[in-house]
Amino acid sequence: MKKGITLCLSVLLTLCIAVSFTFAEEKKKREKFGSDSRHETAKRVSFKPSDKKVRWKMVMPWSKGLLFYDIAVHFCDSVRLASAGRLDIKPFSADELVPAMQSFDAVSKGSAQAGHDWPGYWKGKNEAFVAFASVPFGLDAEGYNIWLYEKGGLEMMQELYGKFGLFALPGGQCGQEMGLFSNKKATKMEDFKGMRVRTPGWYMDILNNLGAAVSPLPGGEVYLALERGVIDAAEFSSPAINYPMGFDEITKYAIQPGVHQPGIQCGLFFNQKAYDELADDLKWIIDICAKETQLWSYNWINGLNAEAIRKFREKIEIVKIDKETLIEFRKITKTYLDDLKTKHPDVKKVLDSQEAFLESFAEWRDARSGATPWPYETYIGGKITE
DSSP, X not given: OHHHHHHHHHHHHHHHHHHHHHHHHHHHHOOOSOOOTHHHHHHSOOOOOOOXXXXXXXXXXXXXXXXXXXXXXXXXXXXXXXXXXXXXXXXXXXXXXXXXXXXXXXXXXXXXXXEEEOGGGGTTTOGGGGGGTOOTTOOOHHHHHHXXXXXXXXXXXXXXXXXXXXXXXXXXXXXXXXXXXXXXXXXXXXXXXXXXXXXXXXXXXXXXXXXXXXXXXXXXXXXXXXXXXXXXXXXXXXXXXXXXXXXXXXXXXXXXXXXXXXXXXXXXXEEHHHHHTSOHXXXXXXXXXXXXXXXXXXXXXXXXXXXXXXXXXXTSEEEEOOHHHXXXXXXXXXXXXXXXXXXXXXXXXXXXXXXXXXXXXXXXXXXXXXXXXXXXXXXXXXXXXX
C-alpha cells in the first residue's frame, strides 16, 4: 500500500514538474507586447543643440475669431517655448499674408515656411486629403490618434503632402462635430429630400445622393444664408466653435449626431526645403510640439464643447436622427466611398488602411462597451453605452 502511494506521489510530482517546465517554456516564448521605436534613437543622441535663430511664417485658412486659429497659435507658442526662442514661428491669420485658400500653395512654393489646415480643404489637389481630415462614419478622435501614430497613417499623410514639396504632421484633433442647425426637424430619411443644406467635402455629395440640395458656402456666409432662408440647414464645426457664430439665434433645431465628422483632424505642414535645413534638435521640437498640440486641442475643445452644448439647449431643441435612418445613411455612405475608391487610387489606399484598423479594433471596442462614465443616475437608469 505504501509503495503504491509513494509511486502515485512520484508520478504526480513528475507531472507537476513537467507542467511547470512547459508553462515556463511557453512563457519564455512570449515577447513583450509592443515597444517604443523612438527609444533607440533617444538612447544615443549624437547632435548638439543649435545656437542659430530661425524665423518662420505660418499661414492658414483661419480668421482670428475661430478656435482653429488658437490651435495653430498654440503650436507656434509651444515651439517658441521649447526652443527658448531659437525657432520662432509667427502665425498669420487668413488674408493677412495670403488668401485663406492659398495657404497650401504659399507654403509649397516657399513664400511661407509653415501652415495649419483642415486637410479636406485641398480636395481639389488630391481627393485623398479628405481622409486625413474626417470621413463620414469614419474614424473618431481615438481612432485617428491610433491610426496616425501606430498604424501607418502618418506615413501615408507625409507621402501625400510630400507630392507637393511639403512635410506634414498631425496638428490638432477636435473630436466630433455637431450635426445640422436647422429650421426643419429632420430625423428620418425622407426628411432630407429637397432640404437645402450647407456642408463641404464628401458629406455634400452624400447628402445630394439622398435628394438634398447642398452647397459648400464659406463659413462667414452661413449665418446670413440661414437667416434669409437661402438654406434650410447648415453644419460648420464643434459646439465650442459654432456657439460664437450664433446659429441658435436663427434656427430651431440641432440635428444630431454629426456623422459627417466623427473626428475633426487638423494638420501642420512645412516647406520641405525649409524643414530639411533645420538642425536636428529643432526638428525634434517640432515633432514633440505637434504631438502636444494634438493632445491639448482635444482636451481644450471638448471641455468647451460641454459648456457650449448646454448654452445651445437654452435656445434650441437637440434632436436625434432615428436608428433606422442612421443605418440607411451608413449604407449610402459606404456605396459612395466604394465608388470613390474605384476612381482614386490614393483614396483607396488610405480608406482601406483606415477600414482595416476599424476591423482590427472592433473586438476590443465591443469587449470594453458598457463602462461609459455616465453620471450615476443616468447609468443606473439603464444607459450604459454611449
